[in-house]
Amino acid sequence: MIVVLVEVSPAGEAVETSREALTMARELSAAGGGVPIDAVVVGEPAEGLVPALASYGVRRVHALTGGAYDAFAGAAWAAGLLHVRERSGAVVVMAAGTSRGNEVLAHVAARSGVPMAANVLSFGGLSPFTVTRQVVGGAALEEMQLGQRPAVFTVAGHAVQAAPADAPGAGELVVETPDVAPADLVARVVSTDEPEPDLSGTLKSAKVVVGAGRGAGSADGFAEILELTDLLGASLGVSRVVTSLGWRPHHEQVGQTGSRISPDLYIPCGISGAIQHWAGCSSAKAILAINTDPDAPMVTKATHAVIGDLHEVIPAVNEEIRRRRAG
The missing domain is CATH 3.40.50.620 (HUPs)
Known part of the structure; x- marks a missing residue:
C-alpha cells in the first residue's frame, strides 16, 4: 500500500x-x-x-x-x-x-x-x-x-x-x-503572521509570471513592472536579492528558497538567472528574458530574449499593449 x-x-x-x-x-x-x-x-x-x-x-x-x-x-x-x-x-x-x-x-x-x-x-x-x-x-x-x-x-x-x-x-x-x-x-508553530496580500494573484498557480531582479534598481523601480503584471493579468515573482534588499516581500520570491513556479510564460526582467533562481522557474513552458547582458544565464536558457534596459523595454511594451487594446 x-x-x-x-x-x-x-x-x-x-x-x-x-x-x-x-x-x-x-x-x-x-x-x-x-x-x-x-x-x-x-x-x-x-x-x-x-x-x-x-x-x-x-x-x-x-x-x-x-x-x-x-x-x-x-x-x-x-x-x-x-x-x-x-x-x-x-x-x-x-x-x-x-x-x-x-x-x-x-x-x-x-x-x-x-x-x-x-x-x-x-x-x-x-x-x-x-x-x-x-x-x-x-x-x-x-x-x-x-x-x-x-x-x-x-x-x-x-x-x-x-x-x-x-x-x-x-x-x-x-x-x-x-x-x-x-x-x-517541543518544536511547533505557536503563532502565524499573515503575509501581505499578493494583489497580482497566486504565484505558484499563475499562468503568466513577470519576474524582477536587481535590474529593477530600487524599491521605487517596480512601477513599470507592476503595470506590466497588471496588464497581463499575471503574478509578480522576484529574485532573492530583491527580497534581501527589502524591495519586495518574501512571499513573492521565486527560487530554491522561494516558490517553484510552472507558468505558461515567465518574463524575468533584470534577473541574471543564478542557479538558485533557475531551480524555481525551470519548469516554465516558455521564458522571455529582458536583460542588458546577452551572456546572462537567464538569457542563454530563455526561449526568447530582449537585450536592453528593462526601464526602456517594459514601458514600450506597456504602451503597445494599451494601444492595441484601445484600438
Missing part, C-alpha cells in the same frame, strides 16, 4: 503540490500492479475534501485529529503518519516536496531507519526501487535506490501535472487520534 501525506489549504482543499504527489502515487501504484493508495490529512476534513481526494484514486482518507494536531509540529505529524503506516503495512510513504512535506518525511525516515529521497522527479525500476531526484538546487539529477521498506520520498513541485484518476477510489473516511509524545511537540 502507498500512503500520501496531503497538505490542506486554509480553504480546506488539497494543495496543488499534494495533488501532484497523488498523481505520481497513482502512477507508482499502476506500475506495482494496482496497490491501494491512502491519504493522510491533519484535522477534520472540510466538506468536499474526501470526495475530491477520492477523485485522485484514494481508497481511504485518514484524518489525524486531537489537540496535538491543532498546529503544525513536524515530529507530531510524523508520529501520526507512522501510526497510519504501521497499521496499514504501507511499503511507500510519500508527500509533496514542500517545507512541511520534507520536514515530516525526514522524521518518518529517521524513525523508520531508512533513507529519504527529497524532490523526486520520477521513478524507474521497482526491483530495486529507483528514483531520480533534483540535487544542487535543481542543477543536477541524482539516481537513488530505495531498497529498504518503507520507501520514503517527497515529490518535487510540478514534477508531474496533477490529474484526477480515470476511476475514483472509494474515498472512505477514517478519523484517528494517535498518541503523540510530549517531546514531539
Whole structure:
C-alpha cells in the first residue's frame, strides 16, 4: 500500500503540490500492479475534501485529529503518519516536496531507519526501487535506490501535472487520534503572521509570471513592472536579492528558497538567472528574458530574449499593449 501525506489549504482543499504527489502515487501504484493508495490529512476534513481526494484514486482518507494536531509540529505529524503506516503495512510513504512535506518525511525516515529521497522527479525500476531526484538546487539529477521498506520520498513541485484518476477510489473516511509524545511537540508553530496580500494573484498557480531582479534598481523601480503584471493579468515573482534588499516581500520570491513556479510564460526582467533562481522557474513552458547582458544565464536558457534596459523595454511594451487594446 502507498500512503500520501496531503497538505490542506486554509480553504480546506488539497494543495496543488499534494495533488501532484497523488498523481505520481497513482502512477507508482499502476506500475506495482494496482496497490491501494491512502491519504493522510491533519484535522477534520472540510466538506468536499474526501470526495475530491477520492477523485485522485484514494481508497481511504485518514484524518489525524486531537489537540496535538491543532498546529503544525513536524515530529507530531510524523508520529501520526507512522501510526497510519504501521497499521496499514504501507511499503511507500510519500508527500509533496514542500517545507512541511520534507520536514515530516525526514522524521518518518529517521524513525523508520531508512533513507529519504527529497524532490523526486520520477521513478524507474521497482526491483530495486529507483528514483531520480533534483540535487544542487535543481542543477543536477541524482539516481537513488530505495531498497529498504518503507520507501520514503517527497515529490518535487510540478514534477508531474496533477490529474484526477480515470476511476475514483472509494474515498472512505477514517478519523484517528494517535498518541503523540510530549517531546514531539517541543518544536511547533505557536503563532502565524499573515503575509501581505499578493494583489497580482497566486504565484505558484499563475499562468503568466513577470519576474524582477536587481535590474529593477530600487524599491521605487517596480512601477513599470507592476503595470506590466497588471496588464497581463499575471503574478509578480522576484529574485532573492530583491527580497534581501527589502524591495519586495518574501512571499513573492521565486527560487530554491522561494516558490517553484510552472507558468505558461515567465518574463524575468533584470534577473541574471543564478542557479538558485533557475531551480524555481525551470519548469516554465516558455521564458522571455529582458536583460542588458546577452551572456546572462537567464538569457542563454530563455526561449526568447530582449537585450536592453528593462526601464526602456517594459514601458514600450506597456504602451503597445494599451494601444492595441484601445484600438
